[in-house]
Amino acid sequence: MSSSAMDAESPDLVCQLDNVQGLVDALSAVRWKRHQDAVIELSEHGIILIVEETGCLQAKVYLQRELFVRYEYSAQGRPRFGVSLGLFADCLNTFSAPGHSSLIEIRYPGPDMQLLVKSVDSPDACIYAEVRTRIPDMISWDYNFEPAGSTPLTFTVKSAALKEAIDDLEWPGSSIQIKLQPVPPSVSFKGEGHGDLQIDFMYYVNTDLLIAFHCDREVSYRYKYKFLRATTSNLPGSVIKDNRGSKLIIGRGGMLKVQHLVSVARTSNQHPHTDSAGYQQPSRIAYIEFFVKPEEDEDTIN
Structure with missing residues (x-):
């Protein structure tokens, strides 16, 4: 044989x-x-x-x-x-x-x-x-994601709202600034091109959109728009329909982690893996993570 x-x-x-x-x-x-x-x-x-x-x-x-x-x-x-x-x-x-x-x-x-x-x-x-498969010709870079401090810099926003905000900030070839501040607790997305456009998520004003927020100091980092957009550009309709939330975490050095959850539960009228609150059990969820490096501006380099 x-x-x-x-x-x-x-x-x-x-x-x-x-x-x-x-x-x-x-x-x-x-x-x-x-x-x-x-x-x-x-x-x-x-x-x-x-x-x-x-x-x-x-x-x-x-x-x-x-x-x-x-x-x-x-x-x-x-x-x-x-x-x-x-x-x-x-x-x-x-x-x-x-x-x-x-x-x-x-x-x-x-x-x-x-x-x-x-x-x-x-x-x-x-x-x-x-x-057909092949021998991998790439060696994955070590993102080495570490917490930015003792208190996590993280927020969870409805996936549909996150995608809409990033789509609205489109400035081809430019960058997007993400700013977190504890007082008032908020997240700001700011795009710069032929003018400025800023979208704010205020934590206590609309908890239906900004579901969770943890930040003990003001931080701000800039990311290439094309890379940031890639994190939401092809979100499946099921994520939007299920009204899921996406979690964003800023790690040491400004490394951005974006997490989505995609249901892989069997489609039927019966949902044996769904609990009383309407959430899929973790065993039927595919976890998706994006890691985006920040831009190095003059302040960062110096």
Whole structure:
């Protein structure tokens, strides 16, 4: 028996998922340009997909093993491989039908180190796809995210409001200033171009938009607009519809972390994983994190 055949019989990972659309939504959220490479890392705890650009912007999609109805992991170490993000997302999208929760199986590696995807619950036909993988040609930069002090500099804002604010601040090629101040407790987004535009979120004025706020001192950092926009440009409609919140944290040196939650619960009239408050249990949520480096202006350099 050939070694390739043996590899096919003993894959590193075999997993099954009952909500393809939720997975497509999660991957699409970190797709900020047409042609984009991603690195997938497998472990006994789940799957991590990483994309980044020019060492200034990085995004990660965390798919915990609890998301899957089946997760069989037999690899030694943590295998990593590269894929085309767009190709992978588009491939998965062919398995998704509106209003129907397809059960798919993902297997890696195939005989030629490919990622294998197939439908497993259709009595009429089996859809099968192979996604070519490659040796990762990028080494993820170490964002080394650390707290900015003893008190976290963080706020949580409705995802729809955050996306709308960033869209409204569009100044191509420019930067956006994010300012937090404890008195009055507020967050300001300011764009500069052919004029100034500022959007303020006041904590005690509208807690329906600014859900949480923690800040013990005034801080201000600037970020490239194109990188900041990438954190919300492809937020799936399900996040907006569910009225979810996005959490932003400013770490040491102004590193910005933006966190979104995307539901990967099986779509049906019954929601066994939803609690009495209407929130999805963590096991059915894909965690998405963006890391954005601040601009280095003259004050920062000096």
